[in-house]
Amino acid sequence: MPKKLSPTSYKEFLETFSLDVPEDYNFAFDFVDAVAAADPARGAMIHIGPKGTRRDYDMAYFSRESSRMANAFATLGIKRGDRIMVILYRRVEWWVTFLALAKIGAVPVPSPNLLTPHDIEFRVNYAKIKAVIAEDSVVSRVETARGACPGLTVLIQVGPAPLPEGWASYAEIGKTAATDFPRTPESPKRDDPLLIFFSSGTTGMPKMVVHTNAYPMGHFVTGVYWHDLSPGDIHLTLADTGWGKAVWGKFFGQWMAGAVVFVWDFRGKFVPAELLDVVSANKVSSFCAPPTVYRFLIREDLSKWDLSHLRHCTTAGELLNDSVFHAWKTATGMPIYEGYGQTETCLQLATFPFMTPKPGSIGRPTPGWDLILLDEHGEPCPPGVEGEICLKLAPGRNLGLFTGYLDEPEKTANVMHDGVYYTGDKAWMDEDGYFWFLGRIDDLIKSSGYRIGPFEVESALITHPAVIEAAVTGVPDPVRGQAVKATVVLSSGYEPSDELAKELQNHVKTVTAPYKYPRIVEFVPELPKTISGKIKRAEIRKMDLTRDM
Template identity: 35%
Template sequence: MMKYEELIENFSWTETRRQVVGDPDGVFNLAIEICDKWADDPNRIAVYWEDEAGKEEVWTYKKLKEKTNQMANALKSMGIKKGDRVAGLLGKDMELVVTIIATLKIGAVYVPLFTAFGPDALMYRLGDVKANLLVTNKEQVRKLDDQNYSFEILLVDGLTSNGESFWEFVESFSIDYEVENTLAIEPAIIQYTSGTTGLPKGAITKQQSGYSLYPYYKFAMHIEEDDVFFGGADLGWSYGLGPCTLAPLSLGAKTVIYKGPFEPERVFQVLDKYQVTNFAYAPTAYRMMMATGIETMRKYNIKVKKFNSAGEPLDGEVVRFFEEHFGRAIYDHYGATEIGMIVNNYNILDMEIKPGSMGLPIPGFNVALLDEEGNNVQKGEVGQIALDTSDGLTHFAGYWNNTEKLQEKMLGNWFLSGDLAKQDEDGYFWFQGRADDVITSAGYRIGPTEVEASLNEHPAVLEAAVVGKPDELKGEIVKAFVVLNETHTPSDELKEELSLFVKHNLSKHQYPREIEFLEAFPKTQSGKTQRYLLKKREYEKQQ
């Protein structure tokens, strides 16, 4: 296997162009890349679909092409045209996958929605994007009972005005469809970001994302045509839609889509049943899988050769556990909706995995750590992760009807991620928290993530969240909120033990001066801890 330096040196966008059908500088339709270009082989499997009740379906790329062509014709019959916005509010249903690809085929823009959203969250997004059509089911549409809206609704488990079921309606149309000649720079997806403050913003993904995101799919996830890929994230989120669904399809792999609640042993069953070789899930899922114990794992024949993780830093204990018991470390990745996955550990490489590290910058892009003036920081210093957009290669085309928000995120040609990191002597990035989560204490700038990672290494700690608490002398002190494992109970002695544990294992200026035990943390719909609410509470106490 090659080394990272060789990957960077040998990378070529010219070679990447050979992997796509469309022209990244001209006509490019994402639907062709993720479906149609693989459909000539009638036996090539695209999706193994299964739900928690055990219902199973096998979809070839040929079947997927035909059904999405029929759906594209159906959408056109409903008056949906190029540039219109089609929203999907479903779980991991094949009706949703078909809707997404069909929407792209007609040049309309797909808007993912998460089924855990309530009425306010849904109506804000649907209203902001001026949706033309919502594809959903009876359970979800009840959330809109008392709402005023002008978009059409198509139920996948209901009847049309002609008394047809969803599939009867779709299958009444031709299996032939000429895909719209969209330009590479035209919008394909509008994904609303779940920021910690302010209203969500609609991040626009270009049609050519199948080209610009290829280095991540190929090198970090290392998806190959003969892989059986299984990704756990929901299609309502950017990682679930892109890397976990569109990525394996764009590389012609077999994709497992499991519709059911997350249960660690059920995941092991799916990995065994479909002989999954490439797997992606969030750190919380990996921790829960580890917690089932090695005896449970040994009941299953796990063939995974590539483990991927994203969403939050992965603690070293989990990485080492998987390396010991599966012969393969979990490869942690970092990114965001707007910038893609730009700092990674690369499954394609023979590289050292440093547990807790985000990895190294992605080939083909210029990634830097910047100070507030836009200067590169020195190795070992904390800076904001930024992506150079001057070459136009990024898949991101700004925010929907919100140029002001885009300007706030730009520093010259640099798009600022809002995330802080530092590089070690080998160039590896280490996540330090959000830019607005930085703790300034006695002149030190302390990223909360490193302190949290240290606390998470203690056997008593289930979860940790660290914020800055106002302090007259130091400006702020480090305060930790801790959710304990069931085997431990809160006590002053344990608080002292945890503080000393961090002081010993991390540093004398980063350890928490104060610890508070909680039953649970406030979290976003996607499961991320909302530190800003904990910090807000501490500041309000001082008023």
């Protein structure tokens, strides 16, 4: 692996960083097995189970067990090119399974444990999935969908529950399997498929995003520089294993940095105090979570926990509000470094430790990502002018960029053409080269000649103590074209009322430009979200169109 650089500036980082991926690269063989052979006792994972039990794993464990399970899966008929749905919690078998499939050349499709039978049926048939490796608590839902999935022929259960007919036990098939799975000239290489993500599907049906074996190396920058990890560090990314952020923060880049991946396999409702207990007791040194988590954490009395080992904090997945940034820094002394990327990419933009964080900015382009902002005519935008975040495609594609949407060339062509990848996200850039996210193109609101990003208004709303979450959308207005509407989830102790709605409107006027204030305020118990936790503004807009606002 390349040696970690110590740049003193963003300019120096771009000038000195380089990374090449050999043609035969395979993370399971070239990293995990290689490290295990050289340093078998090197720490790889600290795992806290649902009952609070801690187990520590080294690299030798993952090398050995992934080979064992590769052999076990192969005996059931799983072979190179097969697509495998993996529905597991944050249990160690998830990592072993991914490495085992990488050695075989089968392609995992990580899937959230919240999928309904209908979701499972759709995804299995749409992606032509051959096998499911599922948590025992999810198996009944797979069984419900199974009759409508003729291509689903291999079923593997993880967990101690009784096996339904036709299912194999993960533990049992591995008991007698050999722990040596040799690499051959036919083993998967750099340009072969490694995994398939289903996109979140905030506006329509989810798409299948294909990444190759080069993808893990795309996250070298994520772990080594954005998370600022060095050998021996303990890193916790609070992400579910059913979506892309898990491999961003709990796998590839962190291991390549020499860090120990910290996994907290909590089940059920997230409790901020429990997270702080775990971080404190296990001396976590680097932490990454979405802004929503930080919003909950700053409502706690953080002085009650020993966070002295925590030295670096990052966030992604949605945008960080100024108030949360400052509250966290005041309480802990640490800034929060933002990053931006998509299911289709690795880290595109980030604020790195050698840069001064600007609260609310998603940072500057990462090495190898030639990003530009283009207006609706395809022309570059000068500083201060909003445009679509676009990537100039380099020969051989940029490291960490998806190869396309599986079996949907027309959708791929819609976002990749004329030498450019179009992200569908809007932003503007300041004079220092920092990018400021505005939202998905479809989410921007055009009202009385103004263009209003929903995040700006949401950010203002949540600085009011009554608001725990907010989604801002545009509704048709005969005079303004669109009017700004806020859909609000209240904090405990507050009740919906016209008076509170007026108070929130006035509050927004004092925090941001008055023309952005929501002319309509709706109180709801919860916001519609994707299974990865992203707000489905398109669904809110659709509901609004079906009723008279």
